[in-house]
Amino acid sequence: MDRNEELAELLFPEITKTIDDLEKEYPARNLPEGAQVTRFAPSPTGFLHTGSLFTAMISYTVAKQSGGVYMFRLEDTDTKRTIEGSDRDLIDQLSKFGIVADEGYFPEGDKGAYGPYRQSKRADIYKTVIKELIRRGRAYPDFCTPEDLDAIRKAQEESKVLPGYYGIYARDRNLTAEERIEKIKAGTPWVIRFYSNGDHERKTKFVDAIRGEIELQDNDTDVVILKSDGLPTYHFAHVVDDHFMHTTVITRGEEWIPSTPIHLDMFRALGWKAPKYAHLPSIMKLDHGNKRKLSKRKDAEAAVSYFLDAGYPPVALKVYLMSIANSNFEEWSIANKSFDLNAFKFSLKKMSVDGALFDLDKLHYFSRELIARMPLDEEFEAVKEYAKNHDEEFFARIEANPEYVKKILNIEKERKNPRKDYVKYGDIYPLAKFFFADEYDKLAKAGFTYKEGLAKETVNACLEEFKAMPFGVEENVWFDFIKTVGGHNGFAVSNKDYKENPAAYVGSLSDIAEVLRLAVVGSTQSPNLHEILEILGKEEVLRRLELAKLA
């Protein structure tokens, strides 16, 4: 028996399959021309990052718009950093954005014919490939301890040479099969490294779907492909998973650009066709005048949950992210009067290459538009769902009187230019609190401060007269009544009159309206007063008018 053969057998006696067997098990997909297979492959190490959502959304869009397949693969090879339950959270949150995988890992079980879709369950697949690589002399066991590796790096730093495990610095690269076998038999701990034939004096080129041609130093380091815990490193897992899953486009963050030569090197060694790469820009944040990646630790908006908890409609975030991804989306959106992300033709080529600063103002703009345009029933359901999870008090009120809340949400909504004052669902209740009698009573108890210079008698007289206001009539009829009351009490009945001779009046038309507004709403600002009064109803309005009087 060939010594490498013997080594492979010694290392992985339990592996009986070959790469050919795997090829048969995972045959090419039968998809129409042009259909792309993409994947989102997060590590279950924490919450869903805004940048990850961006990547997932693009992967999903590329697959869907090409009639292909979008997969979800769990990259749980770093057992130390794995956070229990985060796989579920990731999937749940993604689903809130409508990003649900066609195939892949699901907490309740895999879906699809190219699994398993969690890497910790694919150990035998990796080992099958590695076993063959060892036979071919393209992978080998490395017996370096962390201390050995440290020493190598230090020496390299001192002699100012490129750090890394490569060439002459790859201590165990040229051990003979006999030496290897001996060490293994002696129980020396090992990892498996890839045996690179690369030369960093040379270049490797590849075409990035977003950036175009990229030229990098060829890989020559013998990267670890199988860790001491028997699980692969990212580099190797990416190559074998995306090969056997037949991924056609790798969408991943731009931080992976420098390691692409490693991946290409391995694809070459295995004789496999490399997929297309699309390296996406990172989402940035301005910090003390410098751009930096959105940071999980420092930035609340790095967590998708932040937006969900605040009550931004998920579509709003998606629309914002799309406006970053393809800046022509906004023009399309205006031209088509639509925010329909499915109808918009996304293009990887049109993606910008440098990282956008996260712009909360712009998100707010989209969010406000989206909420305003949302049909009432849809908005109501979304608000209810939000309140259920984030605002018990509001939720109780919604349950107690859903129709009342609907009327509140519907204020100035059904018109060409709907009212746009909610950026997020969380904004609604604070602005609508006054509609609830007990909340109004709290305001009334604290007392109202009417415009300076208005006599107590004037205010009270107005409030008393307001009690006769008509309900269920056209707005202009009602407003004429308000003007009349103002007239009785020395207010100008038009702002024009007031401007011409302010001294002749106790106040303007705005002032008399403010008296009413303050008395009923408890604030000098509110949406359309007429609608508010109709919603409150005559009885409650009369009650408030009495309570609002000055003592």
Add this chain to the structure above:
RNA sequence: GGCCCCAUGGUCAAUCGGUUAAGACGCGACCCUCUCAAGGUCGAAUGGCUGGUUCGACCCCAGCUGGGGUCACCA
């Protein structure tokens, strides 16, 4: 530090060698108006620097500068 990516207003950005250098957010003014949110009109605001190529450069090339990324048994 080596290597790589990037460079148009405050932000997102269009232009693909000849333009008054689009548009959106934000900002300002005015109009509308019972307040606010809207809406309408108008406005301020952009090609990092230095060389080259060219009849002509925001666009092509080089260098510089600046920003970002990467150099793990993490992904």
